[in-house]
Amino acid sequence: MSIRRRNNNGTSPSTAFGQTVMDSEYRIILNVGGVRHETYKHTLKKIPATRLSRLTTSLANYDPVLNEYFFDRHPGVFAQILNYYRTGKLHYPLDVCGPLFEEELKYWGLDSNECEPCCWMTLSGTRDTQDVLKTLDELDIEVDQTEGPELYKRFGWEDDYHNDSLSAWQRLKPRIWRLFDEPNSSRYAQFIAAISVFFLITAIIVFCLKTHPGLRIPELQLFGNFSRNHRSISSRIQPAQINIDKQNSRPHPTFMYIETICNIWFTIEILARFASCPCRIEYLRAPVNIIDIVATLTFYIDLLSSMFGATADLEFFSIIRIMRLFKLTHHNSGLKILMHTFRASAKELMLLVFFLVLGVVVFASLVYYAERVESNVDNQFVSIPVGLWWAIVTMTTIGYGDITPHTYLGRLIGSVCALAGVLTIALPVPVIVSNFAMFYSHTQARSKMPKKRRGVLSIDQVAPHVKNAPFRNSNGPTLRKNMEHTPLVSNNHTPPHTLI
Numbered sequence: 001m002s003i004r005r006r007n008n009n010g011t012s013p014s015t016a017f018g019q020t021v022m023d024s025e026y027r028i029i030l031n032v033g034g035v036r037h038e039t040y041k042h043t044l045k046k047i048p049a050t051r052l053s054r055l056t057t058s059l060a061n062y063d064p065v066l067n068e069y070f071f072d073r074h075p076g077v078f079a080q081i082l083n084y085y086r087t088g089k090l091h092y093p094l095d096v097c098g099p100l101f102e103e104e105l106k107y108w109g110l111d112s113n114e115c116e117p118c119c120w121m122t123l124s125g126t127r128d129t130q131d132v133l134k135t136l137d138e139l140d141i142e143v144d145q146t147e148g149p150e151l152y153k154r155f156g157w158e159d160d161y162h163n164d165s166l167s168a169w170q171r172l173k174p175r176i177w178r179l180f181d182e183p184n185s186s187r188y189a190q191f192i193a194a195i196s197v198f199f200l201i202t203a204i205i206v207f208c209l210k211t212h213p214g215l216r217i218p219e220l221q222l223f224g225n226f227s228r229n230h231r232s233i234s235s236r237i238q239p240a241q242i243n244i245d246k247q248n249s250r251p252h253p254t255f256m257y258i259e260t261i262c263n264i265w266f267t268i269e270i271l272a273r274f275a276s277c278p279c280r281i282e283y284l285r286a287p288v289n290i291i292d293i294v295a296t297l298t299f300y301i302d303l304l305s306s307m308f309g310a311t312a313d314l315e316f317f318s319i320i321r322i323m324r325l326f327k328l329t330h331h332n333s334g335l336k337i338l339m340h341t342f343r344a345s346a347k348e349l350m351l352l353v354f355f356l357v358l359g360v361v362v363f364a365s366l367v368y369y370a371e372r373v374e375s376n377v378d379n380q381f382v383s384i385p386v387g388l389w390w391a392i393v394t395m396t397t398i399g400y401g402d403i404t405p406h407t408y409l410g411r412l413i414g415s416v417c418a419l420a421g422v423l424t425i426a427l428p429v430p431v432i433v434s435n436f437a438m439f440y441s442h443t444q445a446r447s448k449m450p451k452k453r454r455g456v457l458s459i460d461q462v463a464p465h466v467k468n469a470p471f472r473n474s475n476g477p478t479l480r481k482n483m484e485h486t487p488l489v490s491n492n493h494t495p496p497h498t499l500i
Contacts (some may be wrong), residue, residue, distance in 0.1 A: 033075035050109035094121035098126020210251035395421030
């Protein structure tokens with residue numbers, strides 16, 4: 001009498017073995033970066049239209065000997081991707097850089113926006129970092145120390161450089177451009193930048209000092225009749241009556257000489273940068289260059305008008321020259337970051353302006369009617385527009401004191417207005433400060449990075465199989481002589497088979 005053994009669960013060993021064999025038919029082995037992962041085939045079908053959902057044994061990634069699919073990808077990221085197939089929840093690995101994670105998701109045919117809410121802040125932070133780095137590249141804060149083909153590529157002369165057919169002007173033009181546009185590219189460029197800053201500061205100082213009353217020459221007006229008939233009546237010549245008109249005065253001529261020297265340098269700088277720039281359209285679109293050109297033109301217009309005896313009313317247009325201060329952003333990266341911080345914080349600044357306008361209108365209306373409720377002989381709020389000025393001064397915590405409420409209700413409204421102004425201004429300030437700290441920290445980090453890195457060939461440039469590279473001959477020893485002449489990179493850039 002035969003006795004059939006049964007397992008603890010009541011099944012026989014043959015049945016369990018059959019189930020194991022059937023279960024192995026539905027399993028699949030994935031070798032990703034040397035790490036083997038094993039899962040069920042129907043697990044990979046949970047997310048259709050992806051790379052893993054289209055695996056077949058006819059693909060080049062499949063190894064029939066080991067019965068596995070090989071992918072030369074990041075194994076750490078793939079663990080989270082496989083877990084996404086199993087659970088339907090995509091989590092962000094903290095030990096992987098954000099762009100690498102998104103690149104791996106793109107390779108496997110997944111969307112990074114499917115990340116779970118608990119990891120969304122980390123993913124969005126990496127995206128913000130990428131935006132900041134992209135913005136810093138556009139600002140061109142760092143000096144490109146590259147030479148050779150990359151330098152001539154900016155001017156569109158890369159082919160001429162490789163063909164060694166550059167003319168004298170093509171060799172000289174990039175040097176002139178870097179000499180005037182990139183202050184830290186060489187010692188000569190630093191010297192040129194120092195001269196430019198010197199003339200810039202001198203022009204600004206002269207522009208301010210020539211408006212000082214003590215440094216201006218007043219116009220003299222003569223009164224009296226000095227004809228011959230008048231002198232025959234009196235034996236003595238009467239002294240002339242001279243009146244000094246301080247309202248109509250002109251700056252000292254020395255200021256004009258100094259401004260002329262400064263603007264001659266500015267003209268040379270403009271012409272040199274315009275003649276040697278890589279793209280003249282982009283040069284004319286830059287706001288700093290527009291300010292520099294307009295400020296120099298206003299000087300020559302002012303000089304010609306003074307030569308032809310024009311009135312001093314044209315001096316008002318010379319205020320454009322004070323805008324030359326923005327040229328300092330070309331020599332100081334901190335000022336350039338500060339200017340971009342305000343651009344990046346435009347939403348917060350618009351929100352600040354909106355709340356200020358709202359508060360100014362509300363408190364101006366309230367204080368106008370509050371001062372009219374009680375008997376107030378010294379009522380200074382004669383209209384709501386006057387109250388608008390008081391509300392602006394109060395909410396910005398300046399408080400000139402030229403207009404003040406005198407009733408109890410008006411003073412109460414004034415106190416609330418001052419508190420509301422403090423809170424309104426204080427709320428967006430931390431956002432602006434954090435934006436500036438973020439840009440500045442990334443700039444400091446980028447300045448410490450190596451300027452040149454080792455190049456890495458792409459997959460299309462590397463041959464997957466080395467042609468004519470026998471490792472052993474028929475006798476057994478390695479053919480060292482043949483391997484020394486074996487190329488590492490094939491001339492054919494097309495791989496022999498396509499991997500998924």
